[in-house]
Every structure is written in structure tokens, then in C-alpha cells.
Amino acid sequence: xxxxxxxxxxxxxxxxxxxxxxxxxxxxxxxxxxxxxxxxxxxxxxxxxxxxxxxxxxxxxxxxxxxxxxxxxxxxxxxxxxxxxxxxxxxxxxxxxxxxxxxxxxxxxxxxxxxxxxxxxxxxxxxxxxxxxxxxxxxxxxxxxxxxxxxxxxxxxxxxxxxxxxxxxxxxxxxxxxxxxxxxxxxxxxxxxxxxxxxxxxxxxxxxxxxxxxxxxxx
Amino acid sequence: xxxxxxxxxxxxxxxxxxxxxxxxxxxxxxxxxxxxxxxxxxxxxxxxxxxxxxxxxxxxxxxxxxxxxxxxxxxxxxxxxxxxxxxxxxxxxxxxxxxxxxxxxxxxxxxxxxxxxxxxxxxxxxxxxxxxxxxxxxxxxxxxxxxxxxxxxxxxxxxxxxxxxxxxxxxxxxxxxxxxxxxxxxxxxxxxxxxxxxxxxxxxxxxxxxxxxxxxxxx
DNA sequence: ATCACAACTTTGATTGGTCAAAGTATAGCG
DNA sequence: CGCTATACTTTGACCAATCAAAGTTGTGAT
Ligand SMILES: [Mn+2]
Ligand SMILES: [Mn+2]
Ligand SMILES: [Mn+2]
Ligand SMILES: [Mn+2]
Numbered sequence: 037x038x039x040x041x042x043x044x045x046x047x048x049x050x051x052x053x054x055x056x057x058x059x060x061x062x063x064x065x066x067x068x069x070x071x072x073x074x075x076x077x078x079x080x081x082x083x084x085x086x087x088x089x090x091x092x093x094x095x096x097x098x099x100x101x102x103x104x105x106x107x108x109x110x111x112x113x114x115x116x117x118x119x120x121x122x123x124x125x126x127x128x129x130x131x132x133x134x135x136x137x138x139x140x141x142x143x144x145x146x147x148x149x150x151x152x153x154x155x156x157x158x159x160x161x162x163x164x165x166x167x168x169x170x171x172x173x174x175x176x177x178x179x180x181x182x183x184x185x186x187x188x189x190x191x192x193x194x195x196x197x198x199x200x201x202x203x204x205x206x207x208x209x210x211x212x213x214x215x216x217x218x219x220x221x222x223x224x225x226x227x228x229x230x231x232x233x234x235x236x237x238x239x240x241x242x243x244x245x246x247x248x249x250x251x252x253x254x255x
Numbered sequence: 256x257x258x259x260x261x262x263x264x265x266x267x268x269x270x271x272x273x274x275x276x277x278x279x280x281x282x283x284x285x286x287x288x289x290x291x292x293x294x295x296x297x298x299x300x301x302x303x304x305x306x307x308x309x310x311x312x313x314x315x316x317x318x319x320x321x322x323x324x325x326x327x328x329x330x331x332x333x334x335x336x337x338x339x340x341x342x343x344x345x346x347x348x349x350x351x352x353x354x355x356x357x358x359x360x361x362x363x364x365x366x367x368x369x370x371x372x373x374x375x376x377x378x379x380x381x382x383x384x385x386x387x388x389x390x391x392x393x394x395x396x397x398x399x400x401x402x403x404x405x406x407x408x409x410x411x412x413x414x415x416x417x418x419x420x421x422x423x424x425x426x427x428x429x430x431x432x433x434x435x436x437x438x439x440x441x442x443x444x445x446x447x448x449x450x451x452x453x454x455x456x457x458x459x460x461x462x463x464x465x466x467x468x469x470x471x472x473x474x
Numbered sequence: 475a476t477c478a479c480a481a482c483t484t485t486g487a488t489t490g491g492t493c494a495a496a497g498t499a500t501a502g503c504g
Numbered sequence: 505c506g507c508t509a510t511a512c513t514t515t516g517a518c519c520a521a522t523c524a525a526a527g528t529t530g531t532g533a534t
Contacts, residue, residue: 041491063512076492078513083490095499095512126370136364143362145355151345260521282482295522297483302520314482314529 040142043111044070045080046089049100050108060097109173114141114149116162121152123163130163131205165196165215183231183248188221192253199250211241213251259361262330263289264299265308268319269327279316328392333360333368335381340371342382349382350424384415384434384471402450402467407440411472418469431457432470
């Protein structure tokens with residue numbers, strides 16, 4: 037019933053509302069992350085409000101209704117289960133699956149999705165380490181920090197990678213920054229804005245702080 | 256690049272041109288089998304001609320160009336490989352896969368499709384017995400007749416089922432009319448318009464001629 | 475040869491999604 | 505407190521895909 041466009045908007049708004057919690061999600065963020073002009077976003081928000089997916093406050097932003105959240109969450113589940121299928125079953129690389137899933141998520145029925153979930157053995161995380169919401173729309177989020185504010189000198193486990201771009205994912209894989217891998221922050225240099233890392237017995241390397249921010253770790 | 260709508264039109268036109276060979280495919284058939292009004296079909300044909308997918312002759316019909324045929328064939332391949340995946344891997348019933356594939360065929364990339372083909376072991380036929388075109392767009396069609404004009408008294412193998420409707424497929428399965436099964440036509444009654452069949456050792460049953468036409472057999 | 479009617483085309487309208495450009499509100503600086 | 509820069513909204517336009525209804529054509533029955 038909701039179009040692919042509506043599905044994309046709601047998934048995007050839900051993700052924005054989760055990652056940077058300002059009660060309302062402002063127009064600018066939405067337009068920006070969907071790559072549309074702000075006028076388009078505004079007019080879309082009005083029609084999404086008319087269809088009861090969200091509440092729109094002019095010049096403030098939007099908040100999802102419970103059906104909006106539910107649909108957004110369903111889209112995240114679809115996206116991440118599909119990504120898992122593409123890597124686990126078909127053997128694609130984790131750097132090429134995001135865009136594929138972005139399209140497939142709108143084409144797969146609830147029935148096929150649940151079969152896929154069973155076929156994959158009810159995975160809890162996608163290939164980038166992101167939690168897969170349950171059918172009921174619940175995310176089991178593990179405690180995590182970014183490499184920016186992790187403890188120096190302690191062993192930690194890589195939980196997930198925030199950036200979905202092919203280039204960054206290829207880079208991360210080459211460096212061994214993949215979910216599950218153990219890692220140690222050797223030192224942080226606040227003047228150079230870098231953090232020095234070591235993975236297992238491989239050589240040390242350092243990361244700028246904007247890159248470090250994209251790596252989530254635990255423990 | 257071509258929209259899902261364009262893909263549907265071209266697949267449909269290719270299938271019509273293959274099954275009932277009148278050089279040109281008339282508007283009426285197209286509009287009818289896509290469930291749009293004839294005006295819509297006419298205007299769509301003009302724009303498809305503009306984009307070089309086909310040749311349109313007013314009040315005659317359309318013929319696909321070679322790129323039109325190629326795209327149409329690619330869509331048939333996608334559709335049938337997806338149907339095979341849905342049955343073989345996810346365990347759906349052959350009566351529920353057509354509509355799912357009708358949507359997924361527009362969302363799956365060439366790369367994922369070829370991985371799927373390998374994963375499935377390069378199947379030659381979909382669950383309804385229809386041949387899957389090769390990547391190069393070639394259909395290996397086995398010699399076949401409908402149950403309407405088969406030989407009476409001879410053992411034959413069911414090749415494929417033409418009708419994609421849930422109800423007919425459920426019926427066919429119940430009767431044992433599935434690709435690969437052996438079958439014998441006991442008699443034909445031209446007054447009653449029926450044909451009497453027997454499958455292995457199960458009881459005889461008869462089929463009206465419109466139903467018989469939907470079953471393709473060989474040998 | 476005529477003509478009715480089925481098959482087709484044209485016309486004018488609608489809907490969803492989009493943009494560019496012009497207009498407006500407001501947070502926060504001075 | 506007033507003003508400006510930034511974020512947002514409005515307006516008017518466009519495109520793809522569709523329909524309903526009115527108009528046209530060509531075939532085949534008489
Ligand atoms: Mn998407
Ligand atoms: Mn992911
Ligand atoms: Mn389709
Ligand atoms: Mn089929």
C-alpha cells in the first residue's frame with residue numbers, strides 16, 4: 037500500500053530520529069539524506085501527515101506516529117535481512133550490498149521476508165554489524181562507543197561500521213575493521229586529531245577522527 | 256534505466272508475440288493482458304517507439320526491436336529464476352510465486368541475478384515447467400503439444416502449465432498435473448468437450464477443453 | 475458498394491513525485 | 505531591540521503513467 041517513496045522517507049526519518057535525538061527531525065536533515073530539495077521534503081511531509089504517518093510542525097520538524105515508526109522499523113528489518121542474505125547466501129561483498137538492498141527492500145513481501153529470516157537462521161546482525169529488528173519491530177542494541185571516545189590501551193571488539201559507502205567499507209575491511217574483530221587503541225593525539233590502532237598482530241595504523249567516529253566498538 | 260512499467264510492457268509484448276504469432280502484436284491484446292485501457296496502451300506504444308524499444312504501426316500493432324526483445328527476454332529470465340528460487344530455496348508453493356516474482360523481477364540487479372543462477376545450479380526450467388532463457392537470451396524449447404491435440408492412449412510427460420492463477424495451479428497439483436509427471440489420455444469426447452485422463456495408478460478424471468489447453472505435454 | 479461496429483486513437487484531466495526560484499520566519503548576533 | 509543569515513515554505517512548472525469519454529478507421533456482412 038505505501039509506495040517505495042513513502043517507505044524510503046519513513047525509514048530515513050526513523051533512522052535520523054534514532055541516531056541524533058532531537059525530539060523532532062528537522063526538514064533539512066531529511067531533504068539532505070534523501071537527496072531531494074527542501075521544498076520537496078516539505079510537501080512530502082504534508083502528505084505523509086495527511087496519511088497519518090507522522091506529525092509535522094511547520095519550521096520545527098516531524099515526529100513519526102506509531103504506524104510511521106512501525107513501517108520505518110519494518111523497512112530497516114527488510115534492508116538488513118536482505119543485506120545478510122546477499123552476503124551469506126549469494127556471497128556478495130559487504131561493500132556492494134547496501135544499494136542492492138535499498139531497492140529490494142521495496143519489492144519483497146512480508147511472506148518471503150519471513151521465509152528468508154528462517155532460511156538464514158534468524159540472524160541478529162547484518163554484515164555491517166547493525167542489529168536486525170525483530171518481526172515485532174524491536175531492536176536489541178548492544179552497549180557501544182565510537183572509536184572517538186573509547187578507552188586507550190584496552191582491548192575492544194568492533195561492533196559495527198556506520199558508513200555505508202563502498203570506499204570506506206573496502207578500506208575498513210583491508211585494515212581489519214570488521215564486526216567481531218578485536219582491536220586495541222594505542223594512543224590518541226588530540227593535536228593531530230588521530231587515533232593509533234592495532235589489530236591482533238598486524239602493524240599499527242592511525243585513523244583521523246572523522247573516520248574513527250564511523251567505527252563502533254564495545255567492551 | 257527502463258522503468259518497471261517499461262519492463263512489464265516489453266515482457267508482455269514479447270510473450271504475446273511468442274505464443275500467438277501474428278507478426279505484429281495488436282493493441283487490444285497488450286491493453287488486455289496488462290489491465291490498462293486501450294488509450295493508455297496506445298500512448299505507451301508511442302513513447303516506447305520513441306525510445307527505440309519497438310516499431311508501432313497505427314491500427315496494426317507493434318513489433319519489438321532487437322533491444323526490445325533483449326530486454327523482454329531478460330525479464331522472462333529474471334521472472335523464472337526468481338520463481339525457482341522462491342520454490343527451491345524458500346519453500347513457497349508454486350501457486351503463490353508468480354505475483355511475488357512479478358514485483359521482484361524489477362528490483363534485482365544483473366549481478367545478484369547471476370549469483371542466484373549459480374546458487375540454484377543453473378536451472379533450465381521454472382516450477383511451472385517453463386524454460387528459463389539463458390543469460391544470452393536464448394530459450395531452449397522442448398517439443399510439446401497441449402492436451403487438446405495430444406495422442407489418445409499414449410503415455411506422455413507433463414511439460415508445463417500455462418495458467419498462472421492460484422486456483423488453477425492448486426487444482427492442477429491436486430490432480431497430479433505437475434511438470435515431470437507421466438500421464439495418459441484415455442479418451443476424448445468431442446460432444447461433451449472433455450478429455451479423460453489417468454495419472455499413474457490414481458483414479459481417472461476428465462478435463463474440459465479450455466482447461467486441457469492449459470496443460471502442455473511431450474512424447 | 476454501403477455501412478455498422480469493433481478496434482483503435484485522441485483529448486483532456488488526474489495523481490505522485492520532483493525541481494527551481496521566489497517568498498517568509500526565526501534564532502541569535504550585535 | 506533590530507537585523508541578517510539560514511532554514512524553511514510556497515508557487516508554478518514538469519514528467520510518467522494512468523483513465524474516461526469522445527472521435528476515427530477499416531473490415532467484413534449484407
Ligand atoms: Mn529503499
Ligand atoms: Mn547494513
Ligand atoms: Mn513485473
Ligand atoms: Mn512460471
